[in-house]
Amino acid sequence: MSDQAYQRVDLHTHSTASDGKLTPTELVNLAHQENVEMLALTDHDTIAGLVEARQVADSVGMKLINGCELSVSWKKIPLHMVALGFNEQCERIAAWTLRNQKVRLERGRQIADLLRKKGLPDLFDKAIEEAGESQLGRPHFAKVMVREGLVKDMNKAFDHYLGNKKLGQIRDVWPQLEDIIPDLAETGCELVLAHPKRYPLTVTKLKAVMKDFKAFGGTSIEIASGNERPDYVRFLERLSREFEFKASVGSDFHGPFGPWTQVGRYTQVHEQEVNPLWYQW
Numbered sequence: 675m676s677d678q679a680y681q682r683v684d685l686h687t688h689s690t691a692s693d694g695k696l697t698p699t700e701l702v703n704l705a706h707q708e709n710v711e712m713l714a715l716t717d718h719d720t721i722a723g724l725v726e727a728r729q730v731a732d733s734v735g736m737k738l739i740n741g742c743e744l745s746v747s748w749k750k751i752p753l754h755m756v757a758l759g760f761n762e763q764c765e766r767i768a769a770w771t772l773r774n775q776k777v778r779l780e781r782g783r784q785i786a787d788l789l790r791k792k793g794l795p796d797l798f799d800k801a802i803e804e805a806g807e808s809q810l811g812r813p814h815f816a817k818v819m820v821r822e823g824l825v826k827d828m829n830k831a832f833d834h835y836l837g838n839k840k841l842g843q844i845r846d847v848w849p850q851l852e853d854i855i856p857d858l859a860e861t862g863c864e865l866v867l868a869h870p871k872r873y874p875l876t877v878t879k880l881k882a883v884m885k886d887f888k889a890f891g892g893t894s895i896e897i898a899s900g901n902e903r904p905d906y907v908r909f910l911e912r913l914s915r916e917f918e919f920k921a922s923v924g925s926d927f928h929g930p931f932g933p934w935t936q937v938g939r940y941t942q943v944h945e946q947e948v949n950p951l952w953y954q955w
């Protein structure tokens with residue numbers, strides 16, 4: 675266990691509007707119980723949970739930041755970008771999330787076809803059903819695969835079928851950084867490179883991503899996301915200074931059970947060494 679501690683600020687969480695397990699109401703109540711004072715709901719490619727989250731946050735007196743985790747792509751590599759602090763009515767956020775929602779459906783079809791080629795039954799309809807009102811994602815396919823007895827658990831589903839390497843040519847479906855960042859940057863919202871540790875990139879490539887991210891108008895990097903090792907958090911703190919990024923933090927909470935970090939929990943950061951994004955709020 676790395677040195678996680680409960681924190682006041684959590685700027686990366688998911689609800690049932692995407693692939694999280696808790697409804698926005700349950701999430702906000704849990705975060706409040708855990709003494710989180712400032713929370714961002716950042717569902718994948720949707721802001722559908724924000725209105726409900728805002729109602730509950732207001733009623734319990736917790737600060738809620740509007741957020742969204744957008745799927746983007748850099749030189750054919752899929753990355754995640756967390757947008758924070760936009761207005762609920764922001765038309766540009768609405769347009770990019772809508773675009774990505776369409777991509778999610780088309781990509782779901784492609785994923786189902788790919789799985790069929792590997793000898794599995796057509797899982798598209800079941801995955802759609804599993805997703806229900808939520809944004810369709812690979813976790814929904816994984817869930818169906820476990821339920822149908824095709825794999826032992828979600829991890830195996832990702833390892834053998836759904837991981838980025840396994841998806842081959844259908845990876846490059848998301849908006850390019852150079853298109854989406856400048857467009858959203860003009861609205862004045864904060865644009866955060868999410869969980870830099872989780873990409874299959876060498877340090878050299880990661881720095882190249884950061885250079886572009888900054889040049890296009892990105893404002894921040896996530897220096898702590900979930901239970902990264904402290905030395906990696908120190909490394910990201912240094913990179914945030916080197917590239918003059920603000921520093922963001924979050925649990926990437928998806929639910930109380932499973933491999934996910936709990937809401938409000940992530941590796942301790944050295945606030946005084948960075949420029950904390952959340953100080954403005």
Ligand code: AMP
Pocket residue numbers: 693718810811812813816828829832833928
């Ligand atoms: P997608 O949004 O369709 O690209 O799917 C990516 C999501 O899958 C991530 O946001 C995680 O929530 C989830 N995920 C990735 N790897 C795993 C894994 N090994 N087990 C369970 N869920 C995973």
Ligand code: MN
Pocket residue numbers: 688693718928
């Ligand atoms: Mn997810």
Ligand code: MN
Pocket residue numbers: 743754868869
């Ligand atoms: Mn992510």
Ligand code: MN
Pocket residue numbers: 686687688743926
């Ligand atoms: Mn996330």
